[in-house]
Amino acid sequence: MSQTITVQHGDARAQLEEGATAIQALKALEAVRGQIVAARVTTPDGASLQWDLDREVPDGAQVAPIPADSEEGRAILRHSVAHVMAQAVTDLFPGAKWAIGPPVEDGFYYDFDVERPFTASDLERIEARMKELLKEKQSFVREEVTREQALEEFADQPYKREIIELVDEGTIVSNVDAGPGEGEAGDGPPTFTVYRNVRPDGSVAWSDLCRGPHVPGTDRVPAFTLLRSAGAYWRGREDQPMLQRIYGTAWESRKALKQHLTMLEEAKKRDHRKLGRELELVHFPEELGPGLSLFLPHGALVRKQMEDWIRDETLRRGYQPVYTPHVAKEDLWQLSGHLENYAELMFPGMEVEGAAYRLKPMNCPFHIMAFTSRTRSYRELPIRISELGTVYRYERSGVVNGMLRARGFTQDDSHIFCRQDQVVDEVAGCVEFARDLYRAFGLGEPSRVAISTRPEKSIAGHDDKWKAAEQALIDAVAKTGLAYEIDEGEGAFYGPKIDIHARDAIGREWQLTTVQVDFNLPERFDISYVGEDGAKHRPFMVHRALFGSIERFFAVMLESFNGAFPTWLAPVQAVVVPVAPDFDGYATEVADRLREVGARVEVDVADETLGNKIRRAQTSKVPYALVVGGDEAEAGTVAVRPYQGSQRKDVAVGEFSKELAAEIATR
RNA sequence: GCCGAGGUAGCUCAGCUGGCAAGAGCAGCCGUCUUGUAAACGGCAGGUCACGGGUUCGAGUCCCGUCCUCGGCUCCA
Structure with a gap:
């Protein structure tokens, strides 16, 4: 006699024969909308798992579709394509060993151990072979195996065997390339799953150790490309x-793939190295050495606006600016612990009058020196030392x-x-400060706030101290109302930290701000303040950089705005273009009047056609x-041609100068 | 540092499998033209083909090394 099972989706319920699959359940529940790649199954005991559509669902399960156009769905699709790629590589490169092939943001990869590196034409061949495999309409078939069966099946795949052993020893609890799916690590010996690519005639084309799930078949891959x-x-x-x-990428539709490739093209066009050169903002002369750049006059003007903003804001928020040198004696770096923990990132030393000096990789020791320049009272705290400090890292x-x-x-x-x-x-104040900064520079709200906890390789501080500091960071972020995530073990060696990310105009995420607690340096420098009780106490030290790096933030701005900075940041805010040399005089007059309200204005007096000058202004x-x-000269007006938008004729100079001044003041 | 791909004028690039003279466009300079919204016309100048070795009758082109750049790994502001 056949048993029946019950499945649910929200309030919907359905009775099915025992052995019914996820897709049958979803159909019975009328939960199928658009393309779906897999299901999410919540078992009666509360475990929520990704589930193959063709896999039997348990009695009492909640079943929900995973749409192809969701991030979760795309990851499943991409991982499935990674399998197809590995199969193609196996076909074309006999003896290739394959390692892992997870989905990543916007794509996937698979690692192979092959005789020689892949060439561009290899990639073409692999992609062509993959297209053939897709046409074969292979199914992805899930099979549970024991550890022994897995080891035997992958006897000639050393990386797979290593993964199995890593799962055994608990190094990997659950890995996309290994055994049981998320939440499935139950009691007893670990079980593994193998996914077989099965041809319509029932023959097995290829198999991989894998957690799954996968799309039902290779005909469910709408669009992919190798990168x-x-x-x-x-x-x-x-x-x-x-x-x-x-590396490759796969999407739920040809259109989505095309959009993504267009975005990649766009990103390439916006590359700050390219724009920086074209717009004469920055220069990377090889004579300087790798990792060293210089700001040309126009780039320097943009940078100055950034620096003015942060200087004004730090002052307003009670920070005290300092200036410190770029080098210091090695003893300082010995005391700070940098030579012990950070030496590989420091430039080699130089000797002056028998003493060894080092370029600074961080500003902290100098700021501590500023703090310890005299005895500090509890009444003074918090003391916020700030600087635009240039550092050098190897x-x-x-x-x-x-x-x-x-560098x-x-x-x-x-x-x-x-x-x-x-x-x-204080930490909450830093996070709010960062928020204001992102708003001012057109980045909107932070896209991600990550709190990193104690790493394995850490120094100083007892566990409870770390825990307390981590909690303080969590409380601080909670206070700002921003959502956050915890990155276990990703903290700095000297303390936990908060990293704040933002998205640029084309959707890329950048890690910008960092706020870190440091309880290494206060110990090492034995710094203290005198408390109300007359005794010495050790202060907490919070390190923070909001832009992160001025250069890096500048590059992000440049790429995000595609070189078209908002008026307040733009190196040149207006260029006056006389239609003929006869009007150079009036043009200069107009420029002077605009400069009176603080605008950065140039006059294009070149002996060129008007069209050419307009083009130059535009580019x-x-x-x-x-x-x-x-x-215009007669009426005292200008014809305003904005970089974006339509032109306005006969605008009085006075009127435009007011508008421009107002726009500049919006920073 | 490791793997791969590259380095030809200020910029973008052409120079095929080594062969009579290293090119183009833009930018620059000099003229001509005197201009109403994205490129006027002509001319000139500009390169030890990243650098150093080697193979060859002959190397921008082939080989080796170094430096630098790019894409990744690792790392990270």
């Missing part, structure tokens, strides 16, 4: 073999990237010395081109 290949260390560790990684040659990852950069750095009972308010992305000729 690039690169070397990657197995398990991300330098002491491990280097594998060959192929980044490894393969990692430098324009202004985003440099010399300037932090809007502050160290706040306070009592324990002030930490939460240089100046917010306003002001065209002047006979009519």
